[in-house]
Amino acid sequence: MKIATFNINGVKARTDVLARWLDESAPDLAVLQEIKSVDENFPRALIEDRGYHLETHGQKGFNGVAILSKAPLSDVVRGLPGDDEDPQARWIEATVEGAGGLRICDLYLPNGNPAPGPKFEYKLAWMERLQARAKALMKAEKPLVLAGDYNVIPQPADAARPEAWTQDALFRPETRAAFRRLLALGFSDALRLRRPEPGIYTFWDYQAGAWPRNDGIRIDHLLLSPQAADRLRDAWVETAPRDWEKPSDHTPVWIDLDL
Numbered sequence: 001m002k003i004a005t006f007n008i009n010g011v012k013a014r015t016d017v018l019a020r021w022l023d024e025s026a027p028d029l030a031v032l033q034e035i036k037s038v039d040e041n042f043p044r045a046l047i048e049d050r051g052y053h054l055e056t057h058g059q060k061g062f063n064g065v066a067i068l069s070k071a072p073l074s075d076v077v078r079g080l081p082g083d084d085e086d087p088q089a090r091w092i093e094a095t096v097e098g099a100g101g102l103r104i105c106d107l108y109l110p111n112g113n114p115a116p117g118p119k120f121e122y123k124l125a126w127m128e129r130l131q132a133r134a135k136a137l138m139k140a141e142k143p144l145v146l147a148g149d150y151n152v153i154p155q156p157a158d159a160a161r162p163e164a165w166t167q168d169a170l171f172r173p174e175t176r177a178a179f180r181r182l183l184a185l186g187f188s189d190a191l192r193l194r195r196p197e198p199g200i201y202t203f204w205d206y207q208a209g210a211w212p213r214n215d216g217i218r219i220d221h222l223l224l225s226p227q228a229a230d231r232l233r234d235a236w237v238e239t240a241p242r243d244w245e246k247p248s249d250h251t252p253v254w255i256d257l258d259l
Helices: 015-025 044-048 118-138 173-183 190-194
Strands: 002-007 029-033 053-057 065-069 073-078 091-096 103-108 144-149 220-224 232-237 253-257
Touching (some): 002 103, 002 220, 015 044, 029 103, 029 144, 053 073, 065 091, 065 103, 118 144, 144 253, 190 232, 220 253
Parallel strands (some): 103 144
Antiparallel strands (some): 029 065, 053 065, 073 091, 144 220, 232 253
8 A cells, every 4th residue: 555645735726736646646545734725625526536535624724634545534533632722733534444454644743933932832732742642543553654744854864954954943852852752652764764865855945946956854754653664665755746837845755555
């Protein structure tokens, strides 16, 4: 089963990108972030006409996540547990039927800038809630994938110029420590299991020619429970969509699981 995560950066602004990507790359299961659309305005026909089941958790103009699956989805949860007052649409999870109990979680972790400040405090609190939810889901001992835009640069090797990010919320010690605590639950960083070399990025700013210079960062991750990691066949970054007309500033990251 080929699974991809893609921060689309506005589904309505990038309908053509999404349609071309689904036609050419044909994931079995995909999670999107920053759809920037309420559920009722999401272009469902574009997805469903291509044979996908669709579940969304949208928000007007900001955030928003979606799961696209060739197989039916069940037991859908919208919103990260732990704060019923949180209005931001950043989490959706579901079970993929016929895939060995696979639980897929799609997340758009807060950016947190400027740091320090209230937005950074929200980011760290959100990561604590993520830790609690991930720990609870691990108890099922089923294949589990936490995929999405984490807004976390885990290591200096995950940035072309790490010195430029030292005070950024994506690379601050508190952020990276929270990410390590998540890994310590037993998760594996799928891409690094298969691609340990430096120079692999998933985001390039639109400004200052970052993409042509490969001045990127790696912030889109797929974390695997032991039961999913045991089934990992491959992991890679698909860079071609970053060269298309009106691209997202992110590009898809993939895994292939033997399910």
